[in-house]
Amino acid sequence: MTTVQERSPMPQEREPNPAHSDPDRPIGYGRIQRKEDPRFIRGKGRYIDDIVLPGMLHGAILRSPMAHARLVSIDTTEALAHPKVHAVITGKDLEGLNLAWAPTLSADVQAVLATDKVRFQGQEVAFVVAEDRYSARDALELIDVEYEELPVVIDARRALDPGTAVIRDDKDGQTDNHIFDWEAGDKAETDAVFARADVVVSEEVIYPRVHPAPMETCGAVADYDPIDGKLTLYETTQAPHAHRTLYAMVAGIPEHKIRVIAGDIGGGFGNKVGIYPGYICAVVGSIVTGKPVKWVEDRSENLMSTSFARDYLMKGEVAATTDGKILAVRTHVLADHGAFNATAQPTKYPAGFFSIFTGSYDLEAAYCSVTGVYTNKAPGGVAYACSFRVTEAVYLVERMIDVLARKLEMDPAELRLKNFIKPEQFPYKNKTGWEYDSGDYEPAMRMCMEQIGYDDLRREQAEKRARGELMGIGVSFFTETVGAGPRKHMDIVGLGMNDGAEVRVHPTGKAVVRISVQTQGQGHETTFAQIVGEELGIPTDDIEVVHGDTDQTPFGLGTYGSRSTPVSGAAVALAARKVREKAKAIAAAMLETRPEDLEWEKGRFFVKGDPSAAKTIAEIALGAHGTVALPEGIDGNLDAEVTYDPPNLTFPFGAYICVVDVDPGTGKVKVRRFVAVDDCGTRINPMIVEGQIHGGLADGVGMALMEFIGFDEQGNCLGGSFMDYLIPTAMEVPDWETGYTVTPSPHHPIGAKGIGESATVGSPPAVVNAVVDALAPFGITHMDMPCTPARVWEAMQGRPTPPV
Amino acid sequence: MQVPAPFEYARATSVRDVLELLERHGPESHVIAGGHSLLPMMKLRLARPEWLIDINDVVELRHIAEDGDVLRVGALARHADLLASEVVGRLFPLVHDAEKVIADPVVRNRGTIGGSLGQADPAEDLTTVCDVLRAQVVIAGPSGERVVDMADFHRGPYETACEQNELITEVRFPIRARSGSAYEKVERRVGDWAVGAAGAALQMADDGTIADAAIGLTALGLEGLATDAAAVLVGQRPSEGLVAEAGRLAAEASSPVEDQRGPVDYKRHLADELTRRVLRRALDRAGATAVQGG
Numbered sequence A: 001m002t003t004v005q006e007r008s009p010m011p012q013e014r015e016p017n018p019a020h021s022d023p024d025r026p027i028g029y030g031r032i033q034r035k036e037d038p039r040f041i042r043g044k045g046r047y048i049d050d051i052v053l054p055g056m057l058h059g060a061i062l063r064s065p066m067a068h069a070r071l072v073s074i075d076t077t078e079a080l081a082h083p084k085v086h087a088v089i090t091g092k093d094l095e096g097l098n099l100a101w102a103p104t105l106s107a108d109v110q111a112v113l114a115t116d117k118v119r120f121q122g123q124e125v126a127f128v129v130a131e132d133r134y135s136a137r138d139a140l141e142l143i144d145v146e147y148e149e150l151p152v153v154i155d156a157r158r159a160l161d162p163g164t165a166v167i168r169d170d171k172d173g174q175t176d177n178h179i180f181d182w183e184a185g186d187k188a189e190t191d192a193v194f195a196r197a198d199v200v201v202s203e204e205v206i207y208p209r210v211h212p213a214p215m216e217t218c219g220a221v222a223d224y225d226p227i228d229g230k231l232t233l234y235e236t237t238q239a240p241h242a243h244r245t246l247y248a249m250v251a252g253i254p255e256h257k258i259r260v261i262a263g264d265i266g267g268g269f270g271n272k273v274g275i276y277p278g279y280i281c282a283v284v285g286s287i288v289t290g291k292p293v294k295w296v297e298d299r300s301e302n303l304m305s306t307s308f309a310r311d312y313l314m315k316g317e318v319a320a321t322t323d324g325k326i327l328a329v330r331t332h333v334l335a336d337h338g339a340f341n342a343t344a345q346p347t348k349y350p351a352g353f354f355s356i357f358t359g360s361y362d363l364e365a366a367y368c369s370v371t372g373v374y375t376n377k378a379p380g381g382v383a384y385a386c387s388f389r390v391t392e393a394v395y396l397v398e399r400m401i402d403v404l405a406r407k408l409e410m411d412p413a414e415l416r417l418k419n420f421i422k423p424e425q426f427p428y429k430n431k432t433g434w435e436y437d438s439g440d441y442e443p444a445m446r447m448c449m450e451q452i453g454y455d456d457l458r459r460e461q462a463e464k465r466a467r468g469e470l471m472g473i474g475v476s477f478f479t480e481t482v483g484a485g486p487r488k489h490m491d492i493v494g495l496g497m498n499d500g501a502e503v504r505v506h507p508t509g510k511a512v513v514r515i516s517v518q519t520q521g522q523g524h525e526t527t528f529a530q531i532v533g534e535e536l537g538i539p540t541d542d543i544e545v546v547h548g549d550t551d552q553t554p555f556g557l558g559t560y561g562s563r564s565t566p567v568s569g570a571a572v573a574l575a576a577r578k579v580r581e582k583a584k585a586i587a588a589a590m591l592e593t594r595p596e597d598l599e600w601e602k603g604r605f606f607v608k609g610d611p612s613a614a615k616t617i618a619e620i621a622l623g624a625h626g627t628v629a630l631p632e633g634i635d636g637n638l639d640a641e642v643t644y645d646p647p648n649l650t651f652p653f654g655a656y657i658c659v660v661d662v663d664p665g666t667g668k669v670k671v672r673r674f675v676a677v678d679d680c681g682t683r684i685n686p687m688i689v690e691g692q693i694h695g696g697l698a699d700g701v702g703m704a705l706m707e708f709i710g711f712d713e714q715g716n717c718l719g720g721s722f723m724d725y726l727i728p729t730a731m732e733v734p735d736w737e738t739g740y741t742v743t744p745s746p747h748h749p750i751g752a753k754g755i756g757e758s759a760t761v762g763s764p765p766a767v768v769n770a771v772v773d774a775l776a777p778f779g780i781t782h783m784d785m786p787c788t789p790a791r792v793w794e795a796m797q798g799r800p801t802p803p804v
Numbered sequence B: 001m002q003v004p005a006p007f008e009y010a011r012a013t014s015v016r017d018v019l020e021l022l023e024r025h026g027p028e029s030h031v032i033a034g035g036h037s038l039l040p041m042m043k044l045r046l047a048r049p050e051w052l053i054d055i056n057d058v059v060e061l062r063h064i065a066e067d068g069d070v071l072r073v074g075a076l077a078r079h080a081d082l083l084a085s086e087v088v089g090r091l092f093p094l095v096h097d098a099e100k101v102i103a104d105p106v107v108r109n110r111g112t113i114g115g116s117l118g119q120a121d122p123a124e125d126l127t128t129v130c131d132v133l134r135a136q137v138v139i140a141g142p143s144g145e146r147v148v149d150m151a152d153f154h155r156g157p158y159e160t161a162c163e164q165n166e167l168i169t170e171v172r173f174p175i176r177a178r179s180g181s182a183y184e185k186v187e188r189r190v191g192d193w194a195v196g197a198a199g200a201a202l203q204m205a206d207d208g209t210i211a212d213a214a215i216g217l218t219a220l221g222l223e224g225l226a227t228d229a230a231a232v233l234v235g236q237r238p239s240e241g242l243v244a245e246a247g248r249l250a251a252e253a254s255s256p257v258e259d260q261r262g263p264v265d266y267k268r269h270l271a272d273e274l275t276r277r278v279l280r281r282a283l284d285r286a287g288a289t290a291v292q293g294g
């Protein structure tokens, strides 16, 4: 099927850079190509599997075929007899080192290698170290494990039933599968508003288990030097510094003797935040054999055992007046955390930032409660570009607004416009304790409606409906919550969520920026150079960005939750400003004037009223390192360091509209158009911003239409390969149409808000709303993702089925 | 990285060579063509051949040639070759319908018709295509060559008449005048195997009635042709009612199983819906007077 795409032309031109006349040497913000791309495009990236060290051995993990079973015995004799096998490590061996269990990022423990039981299919049972990866895999088949099957807990809704098998009997005092209860908002106040509301709608809304499925799976190369006791660990990690600290705490290797190196990372999306058993096994393997050990998981291992995302079963409720004033939202969530509570999120937020489910609306009350449970599934839960569960929150509220619109027979876009928080209400305190820093929602919504031709589409839809054709228009408006975070509220395992940056200008005026966050494809090497360039007037090409090596970069918590630009971007900008202040003092000395008499123009200081008396940043750098007589208190360099503690989070937002056509005979959904208007505050590199949005939109279409990790009754994972776990291709997504507004963050040094996850957060409800809208003639008000042909057809028969 | 269990490898350059190697290395030796079914299974260690006999250099098996009233297609013809072939598209448009939705270009560049039929995956598309075109399969073995009808060749999921020590060398498609054919598949995503698919081939008589019809289903639990559905068409003038009746009978003949792609009732519905769609299109292509509601 081909459809005509009406598109407004995308701006392709490089946005003018007033600071510099040479267009090939851009300075500062603007649409420029990414510095890292030449190596990626030429296949010269250095990913974990590209690392080869002399004498390196290869590890492989034996995994449990069962979802819940007692380990009766493990016999490794035959595997050890394999001529190329150097070591076989089991949970018993790790127990001796006190490493059989490791702390998770959520105050739980997780088995590194199983000792007592296996608790999900794919759980790590033994680790083989061999001369090559083939022999390592062959030897796995020679390990004989005897299991005694136990009843499995797969349906989270049954997890707390009396008499259900207790998964975590390893934990003292744990007598059921309950993990936590958590709430936000005022229950009594919310119940009262609901009680007096004209209209209440409610719906069971499931955000099924999905998986980030980065192109590069997880892996590590551990190189322990027994002579100087130093561990060099190459890892696929989004958070090298946090990992190093945790290894020091867990493994007892002193922190200064651990170097974590994260080279090029082939996608993270939250999948590479946690510490996986494979990493620890590689380290132990290297210590045991005295040689470097590489472990890289395969695709099935990645999908079956590493951090999944979502798995939220939500009951959504909205209270409103008959004329469409939304009064309150209320929800209870059952959160399936799998066999170990290993979600990666700030300590005080066991449900992440889910309480932002109040969305973009001015409400009188809101209340949510979340219950976390264990099931016999892989652990994880905060991943896949979710901004700490904002994805779930936005999906719930945006789905529910559409349910309300249907009930009130109002246009869903109009209903949203009517209820937005008004620009003059910012900073806006919502009913669950967040302070939205800034926002101007209506222009973004109007721009999106105009760009897609909303009214014309509604007319077209009416005509098509009359002919029995199924066309749907889905609206979604989201407010994101990113840039965690203020250390007084936010830490991960006790580490404050702050990030450091160091800027050093070399004598010839070139610069190096060292950052604690870790790119996985977001373009840090370009964006951070542009931030420094903007502040110091140094061409982007002349600024090297160093990241991903704990020996070379300042401490910080890493990249996830769209926090790089909000936190590290601020650190870099402030460090650059410190450099500029210092440069001013040095320039004054060089020009024999007072700093107060100097004025800054991108790239140079000049004497007020005499622009010809000037020193460029390069001249100042040479002066700083040269023989200039430095003023009192200024030392001989042009360097600065900052650790940034954000005063608040940032709140990017956006308006998305999606158009779908549904084949009435087969239930097949075709996404015809998608317009995304995003506001991430200051746009440092619009091309990178759009790239992030394009990727996130594709994620959203994937989740809405096909992605799903299912389980059968025995607990077998049904999404363990790319034949079963479907991710969208270019054929399933339309040409993205984007637009933007700019509402800078008032508290961020450069007004930037973070864009990494906006589209993943905002797009699934737009697609699902469009599908449900298309199915309106069948009288259904909701269907759960994934909207596969069969599931859509079932909905058309009036019986939409939950995916779990 | 998923890695297969150890195996040995030999490259053959002629049909005779292949047969000799299969004989020499015994029952655990297998032919590999495009490798797009065999290798994934080997990597998951679901298949563990001791020997792989690579037939990609057997150039005599790559032809696509019109020869009187048959089209001969060598077993090594790639999906991409079939899709690019003008003669295939002209004579048997359903082959192009199917090839456009088999896997993706990367797989189509390597996967072969011989491998597809040899694999006999229940969701594999070319078996249905060959069924409805009443193709014949040429099998070479130690004692010479034999030609078997699709009905005898395809014995069920993953089972064919081609023995381990034999080689599929050619597929022959009878060329028939005033014929039309079509194939349609529902997949969850490009490159996915069929949730369900249907294929139809028809021949029209001079008086505007349907002279012959064949209907097949993919991934819907029907081995061979939907004979009842086809039978109602023969001798009749095309009409929407007739097409609907054939669809109903095809659905009746199907016996799908529930899986992640969908429940039984949906798949049975697809058998009906897709049969009607391919019949309308096949009729149209055969030059039948337009059917209402196409």
Ligand SMILES: Cc1cc2nc3c(=O)[nH]c(=O)nc-3n(C[C@H](O)[C@H](O)[C@H](O)COP(=O)(O)OP(=O)(O)OC[C@H]3O[C@@H](n4cnc5c(N)ncnc54)[C@H](O)[C@@H]3O)c2cc1C
Residues within 6 Å of the ligand: B030, B031, B032, B033, B034, B035, B036, B037, B038, B039, B040, B075, B076, B101, B102, B103, B104, B107, B110, B111, B112, B113, B114, B115, B116, B117, B118, B119, B123, B124, B125, B126, B162, B166, B167, B168, B169, B191, B192, B193, B194
């Ligand atoms: C991602 C993906 C998606 C796919 N999607 C589809 C799809 O939607 N529809 C579809 O129909 N197929 C699909 N396929 C399968 C693809 O079409 C395969 O290429 C094809 O089924 C097998 O052809 P091959 O040449 O690769 O066979 P191979 O993998 O080389 O061999 C398959 C089997 O056939 C045997 N064999 C091969 N050639 C001969 C011969 N000449 N004589 C006797 N035995 C032989 C082999 O011994 C082996 O047992 C998909 C494959 C992949 C990887």
